[in-house]
Amino acid sequence: MTVGVLCAVHGSAESIIVQAVERTGGRLSVTRRCADLTELLAAAEAGLGRLAVVSGDLDLLDREAVELLHRAGVRVVGVGDVTRPWLGERLSALGADLVVMEPQDEDAGGSVVREALAILDAVGTPAVQEPNDVPVGRAAAGLVVAVWGPTGAPGRTTVAVNVAAELAAAGRRTLLVDADTYGGCVAQVVGMLDEAPGLAAAARAAGQGGLDLVALARLTPQISPDLRVLSGISRADRWPELPSSSLDAVWTVARSLCEWTVIDCGFNLEQDELLSYDTRAPRRNGATLSALEAADVVLVVGSGDPVGIQRLVRGLGELTDLGLGGTRMVLVNRVRASAAGSRPGEAVQQALARYAGVTDAHLVPDDRPSLDAALLEARTLREVAPGSPARRAIAGIAARIDALLSQSLDVARVRAEVV
Ligand SMILES: Nc1ncnc2c1ncn2[C@@H]1O[C@H](COP(=O)(O)OP(=O)(O)OP(=O)(O)O)[C@@H](O)[C@H]1O
Ligand SMILES: [Mg+2]
Structure with a gap:
């Protein structure tokens, strides 16, 4: 069967590639010569080709465009340029399946096409690739914990900030990220005074293929010895910047920068592209979904009152339906007798066991004085109320989470020894 090729290449290389394609004896055929990215994406979505050959400096080409091509089932061959070696690196970082140098003659054109055919022949290779811009020099060994919970302010931010602070205090290099596209406030909660460029800047750099360890380190101020922060968007209407x-690429680099990346997520799991027919429209909940997909462990936070528990039960169901949160820990926050009866801990555990099959929920007591003190001083519980009930409970949960890292390091060590 002839495979359609979409060609969006500048200059003399275009006709060299087109001619080389036409010499493949019908295996490949150029179905569209595209003047710009818009035309290329439209042709891909119309199903006109399974292979796109694209100049590295094509206007507006970014990670999202490459992902859209992948989602349309199109492999991407990026054409670099010997005089601009960074173009090739950029193409790899954007997620191109193959990067070749601009062919100058018929022979070179032929070898570009042979390499392209080889990636098409790689049976079983998924079109959607993992982000491949892991910086060299350090393995991407860090783990990601996404802190998620249903609507109703159950305490996602409180838990994310304080778990991150505990992990850092235990000597783990930790990155705290605000990925809440509805009401992110991590920077304010931890007392970061300057308006940091934050996650939007990291996403922009990643989208352009320019996010590496150094760039991410620059964007993440250190607020205590092992704790870095990637602040969120300052206004909720800036969500299209994420x-x-x-973000998929940001998490990959974060894993290399830190042992733990703790992400404060928005509450909403709706997949907006199901609501609109425009699959190219940016998704407001894309940030949360991306974090949950990347997470090694999802910390699901619910509120310890009847409404909060009901929302938590539903939220756990939604996560399961979406295939998210394979490894999850359930945390019920603000557990108190005034909202859950005289033995609130038992009542919460029983309700969760009965309605969600969860028998190992972690409980954090309602502790208004300590949380208010932390908010007032814009510091963490371990700083302002180290002996408080809420801090002790959260520190215990952080230790459980950290044990996962030790386990994963053990597994990695065993694997390395076996190899
Ligand atoms: N264990 C606790 N005891 C008392 N108050 C708490 C506790 N945990 C959180 N709070 C308070 O509850 C409020 C909401 O917490 P937080 O901002 O962490 O929730 P959230 O889930 O991130 O909400 P949002 O939907 O606004 O992002 C805050 O005022 C916080 O100080
Ligand atoms: Mg919050």
Whole structure:
């Protein structure tokens, strides 16, 4: 069967590639010569080709565009340029399946096409690739914990901030990220005074293929010895600046920068593209979904009152339906007798066991004085109320989470020894 090729290449290389394609004896055929990215994406979505050959400096080409091509089932061959070696690196970082140098003659054109055919022949290779811009020099060994919970302010931010602070205090290099596209406030909660460029800037750099360890380190101020922060968007209407395709790459680099990345997520799991027919429209909940997909462990936070528990039960169901949160820990926050009866801990555990099959929920007591003190001083519980009930409970949960890292390091060590 002839495979359609979409060609969006500048200059003399275009005709060299087109001619080489036409010499493949019908295996490949150029179905569209595209003047710009818009035309290329439209042709891909119309199903006109399974292979796109694209100049590295094509206007507006970014990670999202490459992901859209992948989602349309199109492999991407990026054409670099010997005089601009960084173009090739950029193409790899954007997620191109193959990067070739601009062919100058018929022979070179032929070898570009042979390499392209080889990637098409790689049976079983998924079109959607993992982000491949892991910086060299350090393995991407860190783990990601996404802190999620249903609507109703159950305490996601409180838990994310304080779990991150505990992990850092235990000597783990930790990155705290605000990925809540509805009401992110991590920077304010931890007392970061300057307006940091934050996650939007990291996403922009990743989208352009320019996010590496150094760039991410620059964007993440250190607020205590082992704790870095990637602040969120300052206004909720800036959510389109956080496309999931770019965030996927941010998490990959974060794993290399830190042992733990703790992400404060928005509450909403709706997949907006199901609501609109425009699959290219940015998704407001893309940031949350991207974090949950990347997470090694999802910390699900619910509120310890009847409404909060009901929302938590529903939220756990939603996560399961979406295939998210394979490894999850359930945390019920603000557990108190005034909202859950005389033995609130038991009541909460029983309700969760009965309605969600959860028998190992972690409980954090309602502790208004300590939380208010932390908010007032814009510091963490371990700083302002180290002996408080809420801090002790959260520190215990952080230790459980950290044990996962030790386990994963053990597994990695055993694997390395076996190899
Ligand atoms: N264990 C606790 N005891 C008392 N108050 C708490 C506790 N945990 C959180 N709070 C308070 O509850 C409020 C909401 O917490 P938080 O901002 O962490 O929730 P959230 O789930 O991130 O909400 P949002 O939907 O606004 O992002 C805050 O005022 C916080 O101080
Ligand atoms: Mg919050």
